Amino acid sequence: MGEPSRRQPPVPPIIVLIVGILAVSTASGFFSYAQAYAPSLVIAAYRLSLATLVLAPLALTRHRAELSHLLPGERALAALSGMFLALHFASWITSLEYTSVASSVVLVSTTPLWVALFSPFTLREPLTGRVWLGMGLAMLGGVVVGLSDTCRLESRALICPDWRTFVQGEAFLGDMLALFGALMAAAYVLIGRRLRAKLSLVGYVFMVYGAAAVVLVGIMALMGHSPWGYPPVTYLWFVLLALVPQLLGHSSFNWALGYVSAAYVSITLLGEPIGSTTLAYFLLRETPTALKIIGAILILSGIYIASQNDNRKVRQTS
Secondary structure, eight states: OOSOOOSOOSSOHHHHHHHHHHHHHTHHHHHHHHTTTSOHHHHHHHHHHHHHHHHHHHHHHHTHHHHHTOOHHHHHHHHHHHHHHHHHHHHHHHHTTTSOHHHHHHHHTTHHHHHHHHHHHHTOOOOOHHHHHHHHHHHHHHHHHHHHTTOEEETTEEEOOOHHHHHTSHHHHHHHHHHHHHHHHHHHHHHHHHHHTTSOHHHHHHHHHHHHHHHHHHHHHHTTOOSSOOOHHHHHHHHHHIIIIIIIIHHHHHHHTTTSOHHHHHHHTTHHHHHHHHHHHHHSOOOOOHHHHHHHHHHHHHHHHHHHHHHHHHHHHO
């Protein structure tokens, strides 16, 4: 979005960011409800397709000119970015079928660390000691979260099944899918940065969401899933996923970028795992274990530490 605007915002950005956090925190709960009736890929395809349809009238009227002037290489980048976004949603949503909301959301929230890890190779941004420390803490936390679904603490001792039983468990598969989702989201962010510098917010998300929707619909068809024939309440969850976490949540973060730094906004995103886990406790009766809480604290602490260096730099220049 460039440098933060110096205009006086009509609403304090922190309030809008809180709304955004609450909105995206509903995603895992809505997914869990929808998964009672529809396959994960169908849910993902509907989320991106409906979001694209909502954006279409605005994008194709007010932003038609900028979209028509894109070079072929830039269109290819948009398609590639959308493909990674589609794989992110497909893997993360599927992970919720095998592991808990807390484990899935915490692991998929490691995306900022993967962005930092690959930035030296794609954006020529060197890693600082603070980023390495944060990455180490987050990776340790990921291991703890992975263990939490199959291991337990008894009398201060960690009791786990043998390795073969561990890796064959459904929770392990779900955790790995969530981690893969984080990697795909990181690729989406890294590839999309170049396009975002040229396109308006609406033009950018319309192209990328649209590409992601096409990929997800194609995967859904290849897997033999039908988009029709589900109970009416299922389509309500589809609509809510498109409107609340996708458009309201992500739009809130992007609106805030017009007034505060990107680093500041990224720090507030760390509230999503906490919000999702809290909502899962009240809506889905998922009580996080002690190991899960420890792992979540390590991951969130690692992401926070890794983000502080950039956050201080932006505050000094704002």
